[in-house]
Amino acid sequence: MLTENYITASCSISDGIVFKDSQQLFENKSAELSAFLLSVYQHFQLNYPKFYKMDNLSKLGWLAAGVLLKDGFNKDNYQPEEIGIVLANANSSLDDDLKYLETVKDGPSPSLFVYTLPNIVIGEISIRNKFKGEHAFFIQDAFDAAFIEKQVSYLLDKDILRACICGWVDVLEQDYKAVLFLVEKKKSENAVLFSAENMDAIYKKI
Protein backbone atom coordinates (compact mmCIF):
# COMPACT_ATOMS: atom_id res chain seq x y z
CA MET A 1 0.00 0.00 0.00
CA LEU A 2 1.15 3.51 -0.73
CA THR A 3 2.22 5.68 2.15
CA GLU A 4 0.35 8.94 2.48
CA ASN A 5 1.91 12.29 1.68
CA TYR A 6 1.66 15.32 3.94
CA ILE A 7 1.88 19.08 3.64
CA THR A 8 4.50 19.68 6.34
CA ALA A 9 4.73 23.44 5.76
CA SER A 10 3.16 26.16 3.65
CA CYS A 11 4.03 29.76 2.85
CA SER A 12 1.81 32.37 1.25
CA ILE A 13 2.86 35.84 0.11
CA SER A 14 0.11 38.11 -1.15
CA ASP A 15 -1.32 41.56 -0.65
CA GLY A 16 1.60 42.80 1.45
CA ILE A 17 1.48 39.91 3.93
CA VAL A 18 3.69 36.86 4.52
CA PHE A 19 2.07 33.82 6.10
CA LYS A 20 3.75 30.63 7.20
CA ASP A 21 1.57 27.68 8.18
CA SER A 22 -1.35 30.12 8.26
CA GLN A 23 0.41 32.37 10.81
CA GLN A 24 1.04 35.94 9.75
CA LEU A 25 4.78 36.61 10.07
CA PHE A 26 5.19 39.96 8.31
CA GLU A 27 3.16 42.81 6.89
CA ASN A 28 4.09 45.78 4.72
CA LYS A 29 1.10 47.07 2.84
CA SER A 30 2.41 50.44 1.78
CA ALA A 31 5.19 49.48 -0.60
CA GLU A 32 5.12 48.82 -4.33
CA LEU A 33 6.14 45.28 -5.27
CA SER A 34 9.94 45.63 -5.64
CA ALA A 35 10.19 47.52 -2.34
CA PHE A 36 7.85 45.03 -0.64
CA LEU A 37 9.98 42.08 -1.81
CA LEU A 38 13.11 43.81 -0.53
CA SER A 39 11.42 44.43 2.84
CA VAL A 40 10.54 40.72 3.09
CA TYR A 41 14.14 39.79 2.26
CA GLN A 42 15.45 42.15 4.94
CA HIS A 43 12.88 41.15 7.55
CA PHE A 44 13.75 37.47 7.35
CA GLN A 45 17.50 38.22 7.15
CA LEU A 46 17.96 35.89 4.21
CA ASN A 47 21.55 36.78 3.47
CA TYR A 48 21.96 35.96 -0.23
CA PRO A 49 23.51 38.60 -2.53
CA LYS A 50 22.17 36.87 -5.67
CA PHE A 51 18.71 37.98 -4.56
CA TYR A 52 19.34 41.51 -5.87
CA LYS A 53 19.87 40.43 -9.48
CA MET A 54 16.68 38.35 -9.69
CA ASP A 55 13.52 39.49 -11.44
CA ASN A 56 10.38 39.93 -9.35
CA LEU A 57 9.01 36.47 -10.20
CA SER A 58 12.19 34.77 -9.01
CA LYS A 59 12.41 37.05 -5.95
CA LEU A 60 8.85 36.22 -4.96
CA GLY A 61 9.24 32.46 -5.43
CA TRP A 62 12.68 32.41 -3.85
CA LEU A 63 11.44 34.35 -0.79
CA ALA A 64 8.41 32.10 -0.41
CA ALA A 65 10.67 29.04 -0.58
CA GLY A 66 13.07 30.63 1.92
CA VAL A 67 10.28 31.22 4.45
CA LEU A 68 8.76 27.81 3.70
CA LEU A 69 11.99 25.95 4.47
CA LYS A 70 13.36 27.98 7.38
CA ASP A 71 13.02 26.52 10.87
CA GLY A 72 11.99 22.94 10.54
CA PHE A 73 13.12 21.57 7.21
CA ASN A 74 16.39 19.68 7.33
CA LYS A 75 17.56 19.05 3.81
CA ASP A 76 20.28 16.73 5.13
CA ASN A 77 17.52 14.16 5.55
CA TYR A 78 17.44 13.89 1.78
CA GLN A 79 19.76 13.39 -1.16
CA PRO A 80 19.79 16.43 -3.55
CA GLU A 81 18.04 14.34 -6.25
CA GLU A 82 15.25 13.36 -3.86
CA ILE A 83 13.86 16.89 -3.58
CA GLY A 84 11.85 18.35 -6.47
CA ILE A 85 9.84 21.43 -7.40
CA VAL A 86 6.52 21.61 -9.29
CA LEU A 87 5.19 25.12 -9.89
CA ALA A 88 2.52 26.83 -11.93
CA ASN A 89 1.33 30.32 -12.76
CA ALA A 90 -0.88 32.26 -15.18
CA ASN A 91 1.44 34.90 -16.57
CA SER A 92 4.59 32.91 -17.25
CA SER A 93 7.50 35.39 -17.19
CA LEU A 94 5.52 38.24 -18.82
CA ASP A 95 6.48 40.69 -16.05
CA ASP A 96 10.17 40.34 -16.96
CA ASP A 97 9.41 39.92 -20.70
CA LEU A 98 8.00 43.48 -20.72
CA LYS A 99 11.07 44.82 -18.96
CA TYR A 100 13.45 42.95 -21.26
CA LEU A 101 11.72 44.21 -24.40
CA GLU A 102 12.22 47.79 -23.27
CA THR A 103 15.98 47.23 -23.42
CA VAL A 104 16.08 45.67 -26.90
CA LYS A 105 16.26 48.94 -28.85
CA ASP A 106 19.24 50.37 -26.97
CA GLY A 107 21.10 47.12 -26.43
CA PRO A 108 19.31 44.03 -25.13
CA SER A 109 20.09 43.13 -21.53
CA PRO A 110 21.30 39.54 -21.06
CA SER A 111 20.64 39.82 -17.32
CA LEU A 112 16.96 40.55 -18.00
CA PHE A 113 16.73 38.05 -20.89
CA VAL A 114 17.72 35.12 -18.72
CA TYR A 115 14.63 35.67 -16.56
CA THR A 116 12.27 35.57 -19.57
CA LEU A 117 11.43 31.95 -18.74
CA PRO A 118 9.10 30.99 -15.89
CA ASN A 119 11.18 28.00 -14.77
CA ILE A 120 14.12 30.25 -13.80
CA VAL A 121 12.52 30.63 -10.37
CA ILE A 122 12.82 26.84 -10.01
CA GLY A 123 16.50 27.20 -10.92
CA GLU A 124 17.00 29.93 -8.30
CA ILE A 125 15.36 27.88 -5.54
CA SER A 126 17.37 24.82 -6.64
CA ILE A 127 20.69 26.70 -6.62
CA ARG A 128 20.04 28.13 -3.14
CA ASN A 129 19.14 24.78 -1.64
CA LYS A 130 21.07 22.38 -3.90
CA PHE A 131 17.86 20.62 -4.94
CA LYS A 132 18.56 18.50 -8.02
CA GLY A 133 15.43 16.42 -8.46
CA GLU A 134 12.49 16.37 -10.85
CA HIS A 135 10.83 19.67 -11.59
CA ALA A 136 8.30 21.20 -13.93
CA PHE A 137 6.68 24.55 -14.63
CA PHE A 138 3.07 24.57 -15.82
CA ILE A 139 0.94 27.46 -17.08
CA GLN A 140 -2.67 27.53 -15.83
CA ASP A 141 -5.21 30.34 -15.95
CA ALA A 142 -5.95 29.69 -12.27
CA PHE A 143 -4.34 27.47 -9.60
CA ASP A 144 -5.38 23.91 -10.41
CA ALA A 145 -4.77 22.13 -7.10
CA ALA A 146 -6.16 18.81 -8.36
CA PHE A 147 -3.68 18.74 -11.25
CA ILE A 148 -0.70 19.70 -9.07
CA GLU A 149 -1.72 17.10 -6.47
CA LYS A 150 -1.70 14.34 -9.13
CA GLN A 151 1.64 15.41 -10.58
CA VAL A 152 3.38 15.57 -7.20
CA SER A 153 1.73 12.39 -5.87
CA TYR A 154 3.00 10.47 -8.90
CA LEU A 155 6.57 11.62 -8.21
CA LEU A 156 6.35 10.76 -4.50
CA ASP A 157 4.40 7.53 -4.84
CA LYS A 158 6.79 6.15 -7.47
CA ASP A 159 9.75 7.07 -5.20
CA ILE A 160 11.09 9.41 -7.87
CA LEU A 161 11.13 12.07 -5.13
CA ARG A 162 10.92 11.94 -1.33
CA ALA A 163 10.08 15.61 -0.84
CA CYS A 164 8.62 18.23 -3.14
CA ILE A 165 7.92 21.94 -3.09
CA CYS A 166 4.82 22.71 -5.11
CA GLY A 167 2.38 25.52 -5.66
CA TRP A 168 1.78 28.84 -7.37
CA VAL A 169 4.10 31.80 -8.06
CA ASP A 170 2.69 34.54 -10.26
CA VAL A 171 3.74 38.16 -10.88
CA LEU A 172 2.50 40.69 -13.40
CA GLU A 173 3.39 44.30 -12.73
CA GLN A 174 1.90 45.07 -9.26
CA ASP A 175 -0.26 41.92 -9.08
CA TYR A 176 1.39 38.99 -7.35
CA LYS A 177 0.70 35.88 -5.35
CA ALA A 178 2.83 33.01 -4.14
CA VAL A 179 1.56 29.97 -2.25
CA LEU A 180 4.07 27.17 -1.75
CA PHE A 181 3.64 23.81 -0.07
CA LEU A 182 6.32 21.49 1.26
CA VAL A 183 5.17 17.91 0.73
CA GLU A 184 6.88 15.02 2.47
CA LYS A 185 6.15 11.37 3.01
CA LYS A 186 6.17 11.62 6.77
CA LYS A 187 3.78 13.23 9.16
CA SER A 188 5.17 15.99 11.34
CA GLU A 189 3.57 18.25 13.93
CA ASN A 190 0.85 20.43 12.34
CA ALA A 191 1.08 18.52 9.05
CA VAL A 192 -2.09 18.04 7.05
CA LEU A 193 -2.80 15.40 4.46
CA PHE A 194 -1.55 16.34 0.98
CA SER A 195 -4.76 16.77 -0.97
CA ALA A 196 -6.22 19.17 -3.52
CA GLU A 197 -8.81 20.26 -0.94
CA ASN A 198 -6.19 21.11 1.69
CA MET A 199 -4.07 22.98 -0.84
CA ASP A 200 -7.08 24.92 -2.06
CA ALA A 201 -8.06 25.83 1.49
CA ILE A 202 -4.59 27.24 2.22
CA TYR A 203 -4.43 28.92 -1.20
CA LYS A 204 -7.72 30.71 -0.64
CA LYS A 205 -6.91 31.87 2.89
CA ILE A 206 -5.14 34.95 1.58
Added chain:
Amino acid sequence: MNEPDVFVVADNVLSPLGKTTAENFSKLKQNISGVKQQQDKAISPQPFYASLFDKGAAFIDIDQHKYTKFEQLLIASISDALQNGDVNAKDKKTVLIISSTKGNISLLETEKNNHDLQKRIALSTSSKLVAEYFGFVNQPIIISNACISGVLGIITGMRLLRSEQYETAVIAGADVISSFILSGFQSFQALSPQGCKPFDQSHDGLNLGEGAGTIILSTNKKYAENIKVKGGSVSNDANHISGPSRTGAELAYAIKQSLQDAALSPGDIDFISAHGTATVYNDEMEAKAIGLCGLQSVPLNSLKGYYGHTLGAAGLIESIISVQSLKAGLVLPTMGFKEIAANCPVNVTASLMPVKANHFLKTASGFGGCNAAVVFGK
Protein backbone atom coordinates in the same frame (compact mmCIF):
# COMPACT_ATOMS: atom_id res chain seq x y z
CA MET B 1 1.72 -2.45 -9.43
CA ASN B 2 2.12 -2.89 -13.17
CA GLU B 3 1.86 0.22 -15.29
CA PRO B 4 0.57 -0.01 -18.85
CA ASP B 5 2.96 0.36 -21.80
CA VAL B 6 2.82 3.69 -23.65
CA PHE B 7 2.79 3.46 -27.44
CA VAL B 8 3.50 6.05 -30.14
CA VAL B 9 0.35 6.26 -32.26
CA ALA B 10 1.07 9.05 -34.73
CA ASP B 11 3.13 12.20 -35.13
CA ASN B 12 3.83 15.27 -37.19
CA VAL B 13 6.79 17.55 -37.78
CA LEU B 14 6.00 20.93 -39.30
CA SER B 15 9.14 22.84 -40.19
CA PRO B 16 10.63 24.88 -43.02
CA LEU B 17 11.72 21.48 -44.41
CA GLY B 18 8.20 20.06 -44.72
CA LYS B 19 4.66 19.77 -43.44
CA THR B 20 4.69 16.11 -42.43
CA THR B 21 7.05 13.78 -40.60
CA ALA B 22 7.65 11.86 -43.86
CA GLU B 23 8.54 15.02 -45.81
CA ASN B 24 10.93 16.07 -43.05
CA PHE B 25 12.61 12.66 -42.74
CA SER B 26 13.06 12.49 -46.50
CA LYS B 27 14.82 15.89 -46.53
CA LEU B 28 17.06 14.89 -43.65
CA LYS B 29 18.09 11.67 -45.40
CA GLN B 30 19.14 13.86 -48.33
CA ASN B 31 21.14 15.99 -45.86
CA ILE B 32 19.08 19.11 -46.61
CA SER B 33 19.04 21.81 -43.92
CA GLY B 34 16.48 24.52 -43.19
CA VAL B 35 19.17 26.78 -41.75
CA LYS B 36 20.26 29.61 -44.04
CA GLN B 37 21.21 33.25 -43.89
CA GLN B 38 18.13 35.34 -43.20
CA GLN B 39 17.55 38.99 -43.88
CA ASP B 40 14.49 40.12 -41.99
CA LYS B 41 14.75 43.59 -40.49
CA ALA B 42 11.69 42.93 -38.30
CA ILE B 43 13.74 40.26 -36.50
CA SER B 44 17.26 41.70 -36.68
CA PRO B 45 18.92 44.71 -38.34
CA GLN B 46 21.82 42.43 -39.35
CA PRO B 47 21.61 39.22 -41.39
CA PHE B 48 21.60 36.06 -39.24
CA TYR B 49 21.52 32.29 -39.66
CA ALA B 50 18.30 30.52 -38.69
CA SER B 51 15.72 28.04 -39.96
CA LEU B 52 12.56 30.09 -40.52
CA PHE B 53 9.28 29.66 -42.36
CA ASP B 54 8.85 31.91 -45.40
CA LYS B 55 7.33 35.25 -44.46
CA GLY B 56 3.57 35.14 -44.90
CA ALA B 57 3.48 31.34 -45.23
CA ALA B 58 -0.01 29.90 -44.66
CA PHE B 59 -0.36 26.93 -42.33
CA ILE B 60 -4.13 26.45 -42.12
CA ASP B 61 -6.90 27.18 -44.62
CA ILE B 62 -9.52 28.80 -42.45
CA ASP B 63 -9.79 31.56 -39.85
CA GLN B 64 -6.37 32.96 -40.72
CA HIS B 65 -7.00 36.06 -38.65
CA LYS B 66 -8.37 34.45 -35.55
CA TYR B 67 -5.17 32.55 -34.86
CA THR B 68 -1.61 33.82 -34.46
CA LYS B 69 1.27 32.16 -36.29
CA PHE B 70 2.11 30.23 -33.10
CA GLU B 71 -1.44 28.89 -32.86
CA GLN B 72 -1.62 28.12 -36.59
CA LEU B 73 1.54 26.03 -36.30
CA LEU B 74 0.05 24.06 -33.41
CA ILE B 75 -3.26 23.56 -35.22
CA ALA B 76 -1.62 22.45 -38.48
CA SER B 77 0.72 20.05 -36.69
CA ILE B 78 -1.98 18.55 -34.45
CA SER B 79 -4.41 18.21 -37.40
CA ASP B 80 -1.97 16.12 -39.40
CA ALA B 81 -1.08 13.91 -36.44
CA LEU B 82 -4.74 13.31 -35.51
CA GLN B 83 -5.53 12.37 -39.11
CA ASN B 84 -2.55 10.01 -39.37
CA GLY B 85 -3.49 8.29 -36.16
CA ASP B 86 -7.24 8.34 -36.69
CA VAL B 87 -7.45 9.67 -33.13
CA ASN B 88 -10.62 11.27 -31.75
CA ALA B 89 -9.75 14.53 -29.99
CA LYS B 90 -13.24 14.71 -28.48
CA ASP B 91 -12.87 11.47 -26.49
CA LYS B 92 -13.01 12.16 -22.75
CA LYS B 93 -10.01 9.89 -22.20
CA THR B 94 -7.84 12.10 -24.44
CA VAL B 95 -5.73 14.98 -23.13
CA LEU B 96 -3.88 17.75 -24.97
CA ILE B 97 -0.45 18.84 -23.74
CA ILE B 98 1.18 21.96 -25.20
CA SER B 99 4.87 22.82 -24.82
CA SER B 100 6.29 26.24 -25.62
CA THR B 101 8.91 28.59 -24.28
CA LYS B 102 7.62 31.92 -25.58
CA GLY B 103 4.33 31.25 -27.41
CA ASN B 104 2.84 34.53 -28.63
CA ILE B 105 5.55 36.78 -27.21
CA SER B 106 6.08 38.47 -30.61
CA LEU B 107 2.73 40.26 -30.14
CA LEU B 108 4.50 42.48 -27.59
CA GLU B 109 6.65 43.83 -30.43
CA THR B 110 3.77 44.90 -32.66
CA GLU B 111 0.76 45.57 -30.41
CA LYS B 112 0.08 48.09 -27.69
CA ASN B 113 0.74 46.73 -24.21
CA ASN B 114 -2.48 46.65 -22.19
CA HIS B 115 -4.49 44.17 -20.16
CA ASP B 116 -6.20 42.68 -23.24
CA LEU B 117 -2.88 42.08 -24.95
CA GLN B 118 -1.48 40.48 -21.80
CA LYS B 119 -4.45 38.09 -21.76
CA ARG B 120 -3.99 37.38 -25.48
CA ILE B 121 -0.33 36.50 -24.96
CA ALA B 122 -1.00 34.08 -22.09
CA LEU B 123 -0.25 30.49 -23.11
CA SER B 124 -3.57 29.43 -21.59
CA THR B 125 -5.40 31.62 -24.13
CA SER B 126 -3.60 29.94 -27.05
CA SER B 127 -4.16 26.51 -25.56
CA LYS B 128 -7.87 27.17 -25.14
CA LEU B 129 -8.18 28.31 -28.77
CA VAL B 130 -6.33 25.24 -30.02
CA ALA B 131 -8.31 22.88 -27.77
CA GLU B 132 -11.59 24.43 -28.94
CA TYR B 133 -10.58 24.12 -32.58
CA PHE B 134 -10.37 20.34 -32.21
CA GLY B 135 -13.01 19.90 -29.51
CA PHE B 136 -10.74 18.48 -26.79
CA VAL B 137 -12.98 18.10 -23.75
CA ASN B 138 -10.32 18.06 -21.04
CA GLN B 139 -8.49 21.19 -19.97
CA PRO B 140 -5.18 21.31 -21.86
CA ILE B 141 -1.94 21.01 -19.88
CA ILE B 142 0.68 23.65 -20.68
CA ILE B 143 4.39 23.21 -20.04
CA SER B 144 6.85 26.08 -20.21
CA ASN B 145 10.17 24.83 -18.91
CA ALA B 146 12.77 26.39 -21.21
CA CYS B 147 14.46 24.11 -23.73
CA ILE B 148 13.35 20.86 -22.09
CA SER B 149 9.66 21.78 -22.60
CA GLY B 150 9.19 19.34 -25.50
CA VAL B 151 10.85 16.37 -23.79
CA LEU B 152 9.06 17.23 -20.55
CA GLY B 153 5.78 17.19 -22.51
CA ILE B 154 6.49 13.61 -23.59
CA ILE B 155 7.47 12.56 -20.05
CA THR B 156 4.37 14.24 -18.57
CA GLY B 157 2.15 12.54 -21.15
CA MET B 158 3.80 9.16 -20.50
CA ARG B 159 3.15 9.48 -16.76
CA LEU B 160 -0.46 10.63 -17.16
CA LEU B 161 -1.09 7.54 -19.30
CA ARG B 162 0.80 5.18 -17.01
CA SER B 163 -1.25 6.34 -14.05
CA GLU B 164 -4.35 5.76 -16.22
CA GLN B 165 -5.71 9.28 -15.87
CA TYR B 166 -6.10 9.26 -19.66
CA GLU B 167 -5.80 6.72 -22.45
CA THR B 168 -4.45 9.04 -25.13
CA ALA B 169 -2.17 12.09 -24.92
CA VAL B 170 -1.72 14.50 -27.81
CA ILE B 171 1.53 16.35 -27.12
CA ALA B 172 2.30 19.36 -29.30
CA GLY B 173 5.01 22.00 -29.13
CA ALA B 174 5.84 25.11 -31.11
CA ASP B 175 7.87 28.29 -30.98
CA VAL B 176 8.15 31.25 -33.34
CA ILE B 177 11.31 33.32 -33.75
CA SER B 178 10.97 37.07 -33.43
CA SER B 179 13.17 40.00 -32.47
CA PHE B 180 12.48 39.26 -28.77
CA ILE B 181 14.09 35.81 -28.87
CA LEU B 182 16.82 36.55 -31.41
CA SER B 183 18.06 39.67 -29.60
CA GLY B 184 18.17 37.75 -26.33
CA PHE B 185 20.36 34.95 -27.67
CA GLN B 186 22.48 37.60 -29.39
CA SER B 187 22.94 39.42 -26.08
CA PHE B 188 24.25 36.14 -24.66
CA GLN B 189 26.63 35.85 -27.61
CA ALA B 190 25.17 32.40 -28.07
CA LEU B 191 24.45 32.63 -31.82
CA SER B 192 26.80 31.25 -34.45
CA PRO B 193 27.63 33.64 -37.30
CA GLN B 194 27.18 30.67 -39.69
CA GLY B 195 25.43 27.31 -39.82
CA CYS B 196 25.92 25.71 -36.39
CA LYS B 197 28.42 22.87 -35.89
CA PRO B 198 27.37 20.62 -33.01
CA PHE B 199 30.27 18.86 -31.25
CA ASP B 200 32.68 20.00 -33.99
CA GLN B 201 36.15 21.43 -33.25
CA SER B 202 34.94 24.81 -34.46
CA HIS B 203 31.53 24.84 -32.77
CA ASP B 204 30.81 28.47 -32.04
CA GLY B 205 27.18 28.86 -31.08
CA LEU B 206 23.65 27.93 -32.01
CA ASN B 207 21.14 28.81 -34.72
CA LEU B 208 17.53 29.45 -33.84
CA GLY B 209 14.71 27.71 -35.66
CA GLU B 210 10.94 27.70 -36.04
CA GLY B 211 8.79 24.63 -36.04
CA ALA B 212 6.10 22.55 -34.46
CA GLY B 213 5.90 18.91 -33.53
CA THR B 214 3.09 16.66 -32.33
CA ILE B 215 3.32 13.15 -30.94
CA ILE B 216 0.28 11.10 -29.96
CA LEU B 217 0.74 8.49 -27.23
CA SER B 218 -1.72 5.83 -26.11
CA THR B 219 -1.97 2.85 -23.80
CA ASN B 220 -4.54 1.16 -26.05
CA LYS B 221 -3.35 -2.40 -26.71
CA LYS B 222 -4.30 -2.14 -30.37
CA TYR B 223 -1.04 -0.23 -30.81
CA ALA B 224 1.03 -2.95 -29.11
CA GLU B 225 3.26 -3.40 -32.19
CA ASN B 226 4.21 0.30 -32.23
CA ILE B 227 7.30 2.01 -30.83
CA LYS B 228 7.03 2.64 -27.06
CA VAL B 229 8.01 5.49 -24.78
CA LYS B 230 9.86 3.41 -22.22
CA GLY B 231 11.13 5.82 -19.62
CA GLY B 232 11.96 9.38 -18.76
CA SER B 233 13.48 11.59 -16.11
CA VAL B 234 14.17 15.24 -15.28
CA SER B 235 16.91 16.78 -13.13
CA ASN B 236 18.28 20.17 -12.15
CA ASP B 237 21.92 21.30 -12.11
CA ALA B 238 21.43 23.55 -9.05
CA ASN B 239 24.51 25.37 -10.32
CA HIS B 240 23.77 28.39 -12.53
CA ILE B 241 20.65 29.78 -14.21
CA SER B 242 22.23 30.38 -17.63
CA GLY B 243 25.32 28.16 -17.69
CA PRO B 244 25.27 24.36 -17.66
CA SER B 245 26.72 22.12 -14.99
CA ARG B 246 30.52 21.89 -14.93
CA THR B 247 30.47 18.14 -14.50
CA GLY B 248 27.41 16.94 -16.44
CA ALA B 249 26.55 14.82 -13.38
CA GLU B 250 22.95 16.05 -13.25
CA LEU B 251 22.13 15.29 -16.90
CA ALA B 252 23.89 11.96 -16.33
CA TYR B 253 21.55 11.35 -13.39
CA ALA B 254 18.50 12.02 -15.60
CA ILE B 255 19.86 9.64 -18.26
CA LYS B 256 20.51 6.90 -15.70
CA GLN B 257 17.06 7.35 -14.17
CA SER B 258 15.38 7.22 -17.58
CA LEU B 259 17.22 3.96 -18.34
CA GLN B 260 16.17 2.55 -14.99
CA ASP B 261 12.58 3.66 -15.65
CA ALA B 262 12.77 1.83 -18.99
CA ALA B 263 14.31 -1.25 -17.30
CA LEU B 264 17.28 -0.99 -19.69
CA SER B 265 21.04 -0.73 -19.29
CA PRO B 266 23.43 1.55 -21.22
CA GLY B 267 24.31 -1.35 -23.53
CA ASP B 268 20.70 -1.43 -24.77
CA ILE B 269 20.90 2.09 -26.25
CA ASP B 270 21.63 1.92 -29.98
CA PHE B 271 21.81 5.64 -30.72
CA ILE B 272 21.45 9.01 -29.01
CA SER B 273 19.64 12.10 -30.22
CA ALA B 274 21.52 14.75 -28.26
CA HIS B 275 20.47 18.29 -27.46
CA GLY B 276 23.67 19.37 -29.28
CA THR B 277 23.04 23.10 -29.55
CA ALA B 278 26.62 23.70 -30.79
CA THR B 279 27.49 26.11 -28.01
CA VAL B 280 30.80 25.10 -26.46
CA TYR B 281 29.31 24.96 -22.95
CA ASN B 282 26.34 22.79 -23.91
CA ASP B 283 28.25 20.33 -26.05
CA GLU B 284 30.97 19.80 -23.46
CA MET B 285 28.51 19.34 -20.61
CA GLU B 286 26.48 16.89 -22.66
CA ALA B 287 29.56 14.91 -23.70
CA LYS B 288 30.62 14.65 -20.04
CA ALA B 289 27.17 13.42 -19.01
CA ILE B 290 27.09 10.83 -21.78
CA GLY B 291 30.57 9.64 -20.77
CA LEU B 292 29.49 9.35 -17.11
CA CYS B 293 26.73 6.98 -18.28
CA GLY B 294 29.14 4.81 -20.28
CA LEU B 295 27.49 5.83 -23.54
CA GLN B 296 30.50 7.54 -25.15
CA SER B 297 30.83 5.03 -27.99
CA VAL B 298 27.12 4.93 -28.87
CA PRO B 299 26.35 6.69 -32.21
CA LEU B 300 25.05 10.17 -31.41
CA ASN B 301 23.63 12.94 -33.52
CA SER B 302 22.32 16.46 -33.14
CA LEU B 303 19.63 17.70 -35.52
CA LYS B 304 20.25 21.38 -34.71
CA GLY B 305 22.20 21.82 -37.97
CA TYR B 306 19.00 21.01 -39.88
CA TYR B 307 16.38 22.76 -37.77
CA GLY B 308 18.28 25.21 -35.61
CA HIS B 309 17.17 25.29 -32.00
CA THR B 310 13.37 25.16 -32.13
CA LEU B 311 13.12 25.76 -28.35
CA GLY B 312 9.84 24.33 -26.99
CA ALA B 313 9.36 22.22 -30.12
CA ALA B 314 12.92 20.86 -30.22
CA GLY B 315 12.45 17.86 -27.94
CA LEU B 316 9.33 16.83 -29.84
CA ILE B 317 10.69 17.30 -33.37
CA GLU B 318 13.95 15.53 -32.52
CA SER B 319 12.18 12.65 -30.76
CA ILE B 320 9.76 12.17 -33.67
CA ILE B 321 12.55 12.18 -36.26
CA SER B 322 14.50 9.71 -34.13
CA VAL B 323 11.46 7.40 -34.00
CA GLN B 324 11.63 7.43 -37.83
CA SER B 325 15.34 6.58 -37.57
CA LEU B 326 14.53 3.70 -35.25
CA LYS B 327 11.92 2.35 -37.68
CA ALA B 328 14.16 2.79 -40.72
CA GLY B 329 17.35 1.56 -39.01
CA LEU B 330 19.13 4.72 -40.15
CA VAL B 331 20.92 7.13 -37.82
CA LEU B 332 21.00 10.58 -39.40
CA PRO B 333 24.21 12.57 -39.76
CA THR B 334 25.00 15.67 -37.72
CA MET B 335 24.88 18.56 -40.16
CA GLY B 336 27.86 20.87 -39.56
CA PHE B 337 29.99 18.24 -37.81
CA LYS B 338 33.37 17.24 -39.28
CA GLU B 339 35.93 16.65 -36.52
CA ILE B 340 35.23 16.05 -32.89
CA ALA B 341 35.86 18.90 -30.44
CA ALA B 342 38.71 18.15 -28.04
CA ASN B 343 36.51 18.21 -24.93
CA CYS B 344 33.65 16.19 -26.43
CA PRO B 345 34.64 12.51 -26.36
CA VAL B 346 31.43 11.14 -27.90
CA ASN B 347 30.72 9.19 -31.09
CA VAL B 348 29.12 11.81 -33.35
CA THR B 349 27.67 10.62 -36.68
CA ALA B 350 29.03 12.50 -39.69
CA SER B 351 27.12 10.56 -42.35
CA LEU B 352 23.95 8.53 -42.73
CA MET B 353 24.54 5.30 -40.83
CA PRO B 354 22.54 2.07 -41.09
CA VAL B 355 22.05 0.46 -37.67
CA LYS B 356 20.11 -2.42 -36.23
CA ALA B 357 18.43 -0.40 -33.51
CA ASN B 358 15.95 -1.29 -30.78
CA HIS B 359 16.22 1.73 -28.49
CA PHE B 360 17.33 5.33 -28.56
CA LEU B 361 17.91 8.01 -25.95
CA LYS B 362 16.83 11.63 -26.39
CA THR B 363 18.32 14.32 -24.15
CA ALA B 364 17.67 18.03 -23.62
CA SER B 365 18.97 20.76 -21.34
CA GLY B 366 18.09 24.39 -20.84
CA PHE B 367 18.24 27.64 -18.90
CA GLY B 368 17.35 27.31 -15.27
CA GLY B 369 19.69 24.30 -15.06
CA CYS B 370 17.07 21.89 -16.36
CA ASN B 371 17.88 18.50 -17.91
CA ALA B 372 15.61 15.82 -19.32
CA ALA B 373 16.08 12.38 -20.85
CA VAL B 374 13.59 10.02 -22.48
CA VAL B 375 14.01 6.53 -23.92
CA PHE B 376 12.03 5.17 -26.88
CA GLY B 377 12.15 1.57 -28.03
CA LYS B 378 10.63 -1.31 -29.91
